[in-house]
Amino acid sequence: MNDSERTLTDGMLDRPRGVREGEELDLPALGAWLRANTSLLPGSGPPEIQVLQFPSGYSNLTYMVRLGEREAVLRRPPFGNTVKSGHDMHREFTVLSKLAPVYPLAPAPLAYCDDEAVLGAPFYVMERRRGIIIRRRPPPGMKLDADTSRALACALIDGLADLHAIDWRGVGLAEFGKPQGYALRQIEGWTRRWERSKTDDVPKLDAVATWLATALPADADADPALIHNDYKYDNVLLDARGVETGKGVRINAVLDWEMATIGSPRMDLGTTLGYWVEAGDDARMQGLAFGPTNLPGSLTRAELLDRYQERSGIELSSGTYYRVFGLFKIAVIVQQIFARYQTGATQDPRFAALGYFVSMLAEAAAEAIEREA
Structure with a gap:
C-alpha cells in the first residue's frame, strides 16, 4: 500500500x-x-x-x-x-x-x-483481503448519505441473490447439504438450541418457536441453493477506495462461511430480514439495529424483499414468516453466546448485556406474527 x-x-x-x-x-x-x-x-x-x-x-x-x-x-x-x-x-x-x-x-x-x-x-x-466492514455504525471517515446508503443496501441484497444463483452441483457441493426437509429441520434444530441454552424463561420466544413449526409455508424448501446463513453488513468486506472516492459501492469479499450449506434461499433471506431494522421502526427496535439499515435512503424491508425477488427470480409466499424465522434464529444465536458468558466459559465483557437483546428479538418476532394474523 x-x-x-x-x-x-x-x-x-x-x-x-x-x-x-x-x-x-x-x-x-x-x-x-x-x-x-x-x-x-x-x-x-x-x-x-x-x-x-x-x-x-x-x-x-x-x-x-x-x-x-x-x-x-x-x-x-x-x-x-x-x-x-x-x-x-x-x-x-x-x-x-x-x-x-x-x-x-x-x-x-x-x-x-x-x-x-x-x-x-x-x-x-x-x-487476507482488505476493506471496510460496516457494523452497528459506519467506521470513522465513512460518510453514508442517502444515495450511498441506498447503493449499499442494493449491493448487499444483490450479492445474496447472486450467491443463490451459483450452480452448487457444478462446483462440487452436491453432497454439502440435504435440501429436502431443510426448513423443518432448521425450525426443530434452532428450537432445540434454544432449549439447551436457556438461562432465563422467555415465554414469547417459546411461542414464536411453536408458531414457526405450525405455520411452515409450502415454498420453504423450493429452489434449493447454496446459502450463507448469516448474511448481513458485518459479514461482507467493502472496497474502501470505491466508497471513499464516490466511484460506487462494491463488495470485495463475503466472510464467515461457518453456517453455509445447501438449503432454503428463502430462509437465508429471512435471516437478513431479521437483521434489518428500518427507519420507520419504533425506538426499541432502533436499539436492535445490527448495521446502518435504518439510515435515510436505505431500503425498507419491503423494498429489500422486492429487489431480491426481482434479481433472483425466487418469490416468497410470506415475507413475514421468513423474517420471524430470522429473528428467532438470531435470538438463539445471541442466547448461546450469552449462556457461554453466564457459565464463565468466556469473559468477554461485550456479552454481559446480550440477555436483553434476546428478549427484544422475541418481542419483535411476536409482534410481527400478531400483525400478520
Missing part, C-alpha cells in the same frame, strides 16, 4: 488489534504447523510470527497472522465452545475451497488443521 492509498483508507479499513486475554494462540506450535503444511513460512529461520485479533464478531475467532511481509487470516472456534456443529471449521474450509475458484467474493483458503494438539481446536488459514 503506497502513501496515497494509506491516506485514502486511513481509519476506514477493518484492522486487527491485540489478542484478547484468554484467547491467545500457541505461537511456537502454530509456527511449526505453518512450516510443515503451508508455504507461508520458510523451512527454517525467520520471519517470526506476529498474531493480532480482529476485535468484533461473536462466534468463531478471527486472527491476523503476520509473517514478515506476508499476512494470512486464521479462523478457529471460540474458547469454551460446546456447540460443535455451529463451529465446524472443516465445513467452512470446504465451501471456500469449492467456491474460491469460481466466485470472486470467496477468500481463498490455504490450509486446514484438524489436529487439536496444535491450537486446542480445529482451525484453518486463508488469504
Whole structure:
C-alpha cells in the first residue's frame, strides 16, 4: 500500500488489534504447523510470527497472522465452545475451497488443521483481503448519505441473490447439504438450541418457536441453493477506495462461511430480514439495529424483499414468516453466546448485556406474527 492509498483508507479499513486475554494462540506450535503444511513460512529461520485479533464478531475467532511481509487470516472456534456443529471449521474450509475458484467474493483458503494438539481446536488459514466492514455504525471517515446508503443496501441484497444463483452441483457441493426437509429441520434444530441454552424463561420466544413449526409455508424448501446463513453488513468486506472516492459501492469479499450449506434461499433471506431494522421502526427496535439499515435512503424491508425477488427470480409466499424465522434464529444465536458468558466459559465483557437483546428479538418476532394474523 503506497502513501496515497494509506491516506485514502486511513481509519476506514477493518484492522486487527491485540489478542484478547484468554484467547491467545500457541505461537511456537502454530509456527511449526505453518512450516510443515503451508508455504507461508520458510523451512527454517525467520520471519517470526506476529498474531493480532480482529476485535468484533461473536462466534468463531478471527486472527491476523503476520509473517514478515506476508499476512494470512486464521479462523478457529471460540474458547469454551460446546456447540460443535455451529463451529465446524472443516465445513467452512470446504465451501471456500469449492467456491474460491469460481466466485470472486470467496477468500481463498490455504490450509486446514484438524489436529487439536496444535491450537486446542480445529482451525484453518486463508488469504487476507482488505476493506471496510460496516457494523452497528459506519467506521470513522465513512460518510453514508442517502444515495450511498441506498447503493449499499442494493449491493448487499444483490450479492445474496447472486450467491443463490451459483450452480452448487457444478462446483462440487452436491453432497454439502440435504435440501429436502431443510426448513423443518432448521425450525426443530434452532428450537432445540434454544432449549439447551436457556438461562432465563422467555415465554414469547417459546411461542414464536411453536408458531414457526405450525405455520411452515409450502415454498420453504423450493429452489434449493447454496446459502450463507448469516448474511448481513458485518459479514461482507467493502472496497474502501470505491466508497471513499464516490466511484460506487462494491463488495470485495463475503466472510464467515461457518453456517453455509445447501438449503432454503428463502430462509437465508429471512435471516437478513431479521437483521434489518428500518427507519420507520419504533425506538426499541432502533436499539436492535445490527448495521446502518435504518439510515435515510436505505431500503425498507419491503423494498429489500422486492429487489431480491426481482434479481433472483425466487418469490416468497410470506415475507413475514421468513423474517420471524430470522429473528428467532438470531435470538438463539445471541442466547448461546450469552449462556457461554453466564457459565464463565468466556469473559468477554461485550456479552454481559446480550440477555436483553434476546428478549427484544422475541418481542419483535411476536409482534410481527400478531400483525400478520
